[in-house]
Amino acid sequence: xxxxTKADEKxxxxxxxxxxxxxxxxxxxxxxxxxxxxxxxxxxxxxLEKTLSKAFWELPALADPIRRxxxxxxxxxxxxxxNKSRDLDARGTTIWNLTRKYKEDATxxxxxxxxxxxxxxxxxxxxxxxxxxxxxxxxxxxIERAAYYxxxxxxxxxxxxxxxxxxxxxxxxxxxxxxxxxxAWRRERLDLADIWWKQLNEEQAxxxxxxxxxxxxxxxxISRDQARKxxxxxxxxxxxxxxxxxxxxxxxxxxSDASALKRSIMHCQVYALLKERCEENYSKAWNIIHxxxxxxxxxxxxxxxxxxxxxxxxxxxxxxYNVLVQVVRQIHLSDINxxxxxxxxxxxxxRNAALAHNVLVLFIxxxxxxxxxxxxxxxxxxxxxxxxxxxxxxxxxxxxxxxLLNDVxxxxxxxxxxxxxxAAQVLIVRHIEVAYGKGDYEQADSWCRLALHSIFSxxxxxxxxxxxxxxxxxxxxKSDFSQCRDIRHGMSKSTRDELSTQYLSYRVALxxxxxxxxxxxxxxxxxxxxxxxxxxxxxxxxxxxxxxxxQVIHALSRVHNRSTFGTTPGLHLPTLLRxxxxxxxxxxDDQQPQDQHCIDELCKVLDGAPVLLRASEHRD
Numbered sequence: 001x002x003x004x005t006k007a008d009e010k011x012x013x014x015x016x017x018x019x020x021x022x023x024x025x026x027x028x029x030x031x032x033x034x035x036x037x038x039x040x041x042x043x044x045x046x047x048l049e050k051t052l053s054k055a056f057w058e059l060p061a062l063a064d065p066i067r068r069x070x071x072x073x074x075x076x077x078x079x080x081x082x083n084k085s086r087d088l089d090a091r092g093t094t095i096w097n098l099t100r101k102y103k104e105d106a107t108x109x110x111x112x113x114x115x116x117x118x119x120x121x122x123x124x125x126x127x128x129x130x131x132x133x134x135x136x137x138x139x140x141x142x143i144e145r146a147a148y149y150x151x152x153x154x155x156x157x158x159x160x161x162x163x164x165x166x167x168x169x170x171x172x173x174x175x176x177x178x179x180x181x182x183x184a185w186r187r188e189r190l191d192l193a194d195i196w197w198k199q200l201n202e203e204q205a206x207x208x209x210x211x212x213x214x215x216x217x218x219x220x221x222i223s224r225d226q227a228r229k230x231x232x233x234x235x236x237x238x239x240x241x242x243x244x245x246x247x248x249x250x251x252x253x254x255x256s257d258a259s260a261l262k263r264s265i266m267h268c269q270v271y272a273l274l275k276e277r278c279e280e281n282y283s284k285a286w287n288i289i290h291x292x293x294x295x296x297x298x299x300x301x302x303x304x305x306x307x308x309x310x311x312x313x314x315x316x317x318x319x320x321y322n323v324l325v326q327v328v329r330q331i332h333l334s335d336i337n338x339x340x341x342x343x344x345x346x347x348x349x350x351r352n353a354a355l356a357h358n359v360l361v362l363f364i365x366x367x368x369x370x371x372x373x374x375x376x377x378x379x380x381x382x383x384x385x386x387x388x389x390x391x392x393x394x395x396x397x398x399x400x401x402x403x404l405l406n407d408v409x410x411x412x413x414x415x416x417x418x419x420x421x422x423a424a425q426v427l428i429v430r431h432i433e434v435a436y437g438k439g440d441y442e443q444a445d446s447w448c449r450l451a452l453h454s455i456f457s458x459x460x461x462x463x464x465x466x467x468x469x470x471x472x473x474x475x476x477x478k479s480d481f482s483q484c485r486d487i488r489h490g491m492s493k494s495t496r497d498e499l500s501t502q503y504l505s506y507r508v509a510l511x512x513x514x515x516x517x518x519x520x521x522x523x524x525x526x527x528x529x530x531x532x533x534x535x536x537x538x539x540x541x542x543x544x545x546x547x548x549x550x551q552v553i554h555a556l557s558r559v560h561n562r563s564t565f566g567t568t569p570g571l572h573l574p575t576l577l578r579x580x581x582x583x584x585x586x587x588x589d590d591q592q593p594q595d596q597h598c599i600d601e602l603c604k605v606l607d608g609a610p611v612l613l614r615a616s617e618h619r620d
Contacts, residue, residue, distance in 0.1 A: 130142060197219070269288055270308065378416050379420070468495065
């Protein structure tokens with residue numbers, strides 16, 4: 001469609017005037033149409049000359065009219081063109097010269113635009129580097145310079161740019177705005193960041209995939225910063241913006257990094273929603289989790305999200321257990337993941353200790369022993385012991401624990417380290433003391449046996465001895481003296497020779513009427529009484545409590561012998577001698593015939609008494 005201008009109308013009127021004054025002029029209809037077309041082309045050439053000479057930036061808008069003019073002028077008959085050949089040649093020459101000049105000017109304009117774009121790009125790169133180095137003051141100065149080029153390029157005529165440069169310019173302008181958002185956030189001016197974000201959001205259609213991902217990443221970092229400051233409402237707002245930016249783009253066009261970023265955003269949304277505690281947020285969190293499941297997201301990551309949501313529901317013990325079992329069976333084992341599982345076991349214990357016990361047993365049997373990572377086995381076994389010893393509704397779990405420890409030893413030949421052994425035995429001993437204090441000697445003894453399991457052999461001889469003596473006390477509480485003897489025989493020689501063991505053995509010997517063992521133990525205690533007579537006095541009381549006069553005399557004789565070596569604090573020697581003499585006399589009265597040894601002992605006490613008393617008075 002050719003342009004019709006005022007010049008065209010003027011030429012048409014001139015043509016009509018010529019025809020009216022020359023009626024003899026014999027122009028055919030075809031010649032008349034050609035003349036009109038030629039006149040219009042000449043008028044259009046005048047307009048084109050003006051555009052080329054004064055407003056060449058409008059030339060792209062005339063591209064289609066120029067193309068149509070060229071196509072139509074080729075159809076004008078040669079006879080009609082001949083009369084206007086001089087005008088056509090002049091116009092063509094002028095347009096050619098102007099076109100050459102336009103080409104030179106356009107090349108210069110593109111070169112200048114390219115220089116501006118290059119400087120703009122460098123300023124943005126420098127801004128990013130300074131931001132990475134946390135030089136915010138320098139960044140602000142550089143980005144203000146970038147703002148000048150942003151305004152300059154935004155208001156430049158489009159004729160300055162080739163199609164490629166125009167695309168680069170649009171990309172750099174968006175990058176500049178994203179840097180503005182970043183700088184405002186780093187300056188802790190979220191009000192300014194919000195303004196720049198809104199400007200970017202209004203022009204969201206102009207963002208390419210790379211710019212969207214870059215912007216979403218910055219918004220995600222802002223949200224994480226807000227979450228660290230416990231500003232969860234603000235964090236949710238920035239997370240939503242980051243998510244909206246990504247999903248507004250063609251989902252199939254997202255890179256793998258952008259897809260991972262989207263999943264991270266959704267994960268953080270769940271955690272932030274849980275921090276803002278309300279029923280509505282729990283529903284939103286479950287919706288996000290369901291969306292992740294529909295996207296074939298990592299099953300373990302989703303299960304961990306579910307556990308986080310279920311943590312807020314103390315009644316969901318079974319659901320928590322089911323999800324945790326899935327995690328145990330699917331998760332890749334590492335130090336941090338093992339700690340994560342144990343953390344969730346602690347949370348499950350608050351709901352149901354039996355379910356927590358089942359998870360731990362499953363974890364050890366199906367995963368840890370297969371991996372043969374003893375350090376992880378130790379942590380988990382200690383947690384298992386903690387669960388069993390601190391839960392009142394589990395009952396006596398020593399049988400199951402012993403089976404598990406036997407399985408661990410059989411499959412791994414493991415012996416726990418000193419640290420893990422100590423932790424487990426401390427928990428067990430506390431439980432032993434509780435059971436013993438309640439008089440439940442059978443349960444206390446079963447926990448002692450568990451603490452003495454071969455897997456805890458690194459506990460040290462001293463600790464083993466304490467546990468064995470506790471077992472002797474439990475057996476005495478049950479009046480099972482044969483078991484006491486068996487326990488004593490199972491001790492190492494150094495443990496048997498300890499005074500605490502000798503005293504317990506003495507008590508057992510008194511109850512069993514084993515005079516040889518009683519004498520052996522009393523002699524050992526008497527030898528050590530030079531430093532501390534506490535156990536020796538305890539033996540006297542124990543013999544007296546059992547009504548064994550002979551052992552009382554024997555023990556008091558050891559006290560008497562000790563007093564001959566010097567003063568004994570708190571001991572009244574005359575009283576001691578009278579007591580020994582009285583007991584010996586009673587012993588002789590009950591004996592038929594009288595024991596000569598007993599008579600000799602009485603004489604010895606009576607003969608030596610004056611000497612001992614004078615020596616004692618002299619020392620005093």
